Amino acid sequence: MDWVDTGYILSTQKHGETSAIIDVFTQDHGRHKGLVRGGISRKMRPVLQPGNYVNVEWRGRLSEQLGYYVVEAIDSRAAELMDDRLSLTGLNAMTAMCREMLPERERHFDIYNVFQIVLSNLHEVSIWPALYIRWEAGLLSALGYGLDFTRCAATGRNDNLTHISPRSGRAVSASAAEPYLDKLLRLPPFMRGENTSTPEDILDGLKLTGYFLETRVQWELNRTLPEARQQLVERLMAAEIAVQRVG
Structure with missing residues (x-):
């Protein structure tokens, strides 16, 4: 069940004495968690910062298991934004x-x-x-x-759409919205x-x-x-x- 993908670190949580569980938003496997051995080490901590772009190799005997990650940094986006x-x-x-x-x-x-x-x-x-x-x-x-x-929920027209109905999530034109401005979202x-x-x-x-x-x-x-x-x-x-x- 092993696979390789790229993605972004979403979170890192310490697990045991030396490991970490990371949540990664991957391109082909969605949001996927896994264990990184040595994940809290001085070497790995900068790599596993949220927002960093990484290459991940996931290994597990069964697809439903937590499994293990081998992680390699591609782009340290978190470090680039620390001053902003x-x-x-x-x-x-x-x-x-x-x-x-x-x-x-x-x-x-x-x-x-x-x-x-x-x-x-x-x-x-x-x-x-x-x-x-x-x-x-x-x-x-x-x-x-x-x-x-795409079009006004009240008139069916697609011009001058200015608001959204909080009930239906559909657009409302300026003329149709006028009596209900206090109830609509701009x-x-x-x-x-x-x-x-x-x-x-x-x-x-x-x-x-x-x-x-x-x-x-x-x-x-x-x-x-x-x-x-x-x-x-x-x-x-x-x-x-x-x-x-x-x-």
């Missing part, structure tokens, strides 16, 4: 969301690909917050709770394909995806969103991030 508090917060939010939301051992190729894109842009604060929100919207779709931005233009955004757009996007992730996904598990995700919202609010390029 906001970008590191984004990294922590992404790894926490993957751990919380993705079922183990289920391949999610599209989510993995966008995960890579967001991480590769974490040094560009004018880009990554909007990409992160789009990634969360994709996460909702992958889990079976996709939002519908749909930021960049989530409809426009390539600019404002600090208000970013915060509204986080509110939108966060609402559905919490009420659709986490509610069924009797959990709230990870603390790392809330820290991301708070730090983006403090920084008033304005995104100029998202396309």
Whole structure:
């Protein structure tokens, strides 16, 4: 049952005196845990930091076993972001969301690909917050709770869509939304394909995806969103991030 893959470290937990259990988001095997012998050694600790891109070889007699990992570093993304508090917060939010939301051992190729894109842009604060929100919207779709931005739930038209119904997850046009603004969630233009955004757009996007992730996904598990995700919202609010390029 052995296999080889690449992926990103999501978490590392000490196990016994010298080993560690790591959670890795892999390209072809999904979120997959395994034991690393000597994982807390001075040599391996820097390799097993959340966010690092690694090559993993998993070995186990049966597929349902925890199994063992042999890990080799490819890119130490965590170390690159240590001096950028906001970008590191984004990294922590992404790894926490993957751990919380993705079922183990289920391949999610599209989510993995966008995960890579967001991480590769974490040094560009004018880009990554909007990409992160789009990634969360994709996460909702992958889990079976996709939002519908294509046409108005009330009129069927596809123009001037400005809000989302919290009940159905479908878009609502400006005219149809007018009597119910206090009950609807704002749909930021960049989530409809426009390539600019404002600090208000970013915060509204986080509110939108966060609402559905919490009420659709986490509610069924009797959990709230990870603390790392809330820290991301708070730090983006403090920084008033304005995104100029998202396309």
